[in-house]
Amino acid sequence: MLLIDTPMQSFQATAFEPGNSDFVAVDSSKMREKWNVFFFYPADFTYVCPTELEDLADHYSEFQKIGVDIYAISTDSHFCHKAWHESSDAVGKIKFKMISDNTFEISRSFNVLREGEGRSERGTFVIDPDGIIKSIEISCEGVGRDASSLLRKVRAAQYVREHPDEVCPAKWEEGEATIEPSLNLVGKI
Numbered sequence: 001m002l003l004i005d006t007p008m009q010s011f012q013a014t015a016f017e018p019g020n021s022d023f024v025a026v027d028s029s030k031m032r033e034k035w036n037v038f039f040f041y042p043a044d045f046t047y048v049c050p051t052e053l054e055d056l057a058d059h060y061s062e063f064q065k066i067g068v069d070i071y072a073i074s075t076d077s078h079f080c081h082k083a084w085h086e087s088s089d090a091v092g093k094i095k096f097k098m099i100s101d102n103t104f105e106i107s108r109s110f111n112v113l114r115e116g117e118g119r120s121e122r123g124t125f126v127i128d129p130d131g132i133i134k135s136i137e138i139s140c141e142g143v144g145r146d147a148s149s150l151l152r153k154v155r156a157a158q159y160v161r162e163h164p165d166e167v168c169p170a171k172w173e174e175g176e177a178t179i180e181p182s183l184n185l186v187g188k189i
Contacts, residue, residue, distance in 0.1 A: 003133045008038075008125075009109035015071075015097040016081035023078050026071070026099055033129050035068040035154060039145075040112050040123040044076040044084040044091075048144045052122075054090035059147040068154055070096040075118055077102050112138065126154050128161060 081098035107113035112123035126135035156168040
């Protein structure tokens with residue numbers, strides 16, 4: 001089932017949040033009114049995952065400036081997330097919540113669970129303040145994602161939400177020209 005422009009399913013989970021003295025409860029119903037990025041990855045203590053999470057951590061302040069919360073999600077336990085955060089220089093940069101999906105409920109609802117393995121695919125979901133999925137990126141285990149590209153996609157989704165009569169062309173960056181769809185443009189772009 002295609003998830004674009006559908007509401008995310010409700011869930012509750014436990015997360016490790018750096019800087020917090022205890023594990024935290026995460027409830028999807030409390031994520032409304034903000035933009036959210038769900039960043040699924042296969043497993044803690046692996047090879048490509050820490051490079052992706054470090055890149056995301058390096059861009060985290062930019063996401064925060066535009067009102068976006070980031071959630072890293074894997075099927076590892078919240079205890080494992082904490083141990084990884086404390087033992088890896090790359091993962092130690094993370095300031096956002098690391099959700100444990102050890103019941104597989106969240107991964108299953110976003111169609112990224114590898115059923116036979118109990119791990120998630122590399123899946124990135126941009127979710128608007130109404131809980132609607134606006135962007136999806138899925139890649140194979142050996143191919144890492146780029147946080148700057150994700151940031152551009154979020155900015156474009158935010159722009160389109162605020163300007164519903166405009167669309168963002170390929171490689172659009174904040175402040176650049178957009179397109180106002182019109183019958184007059186058909187065949188002229």
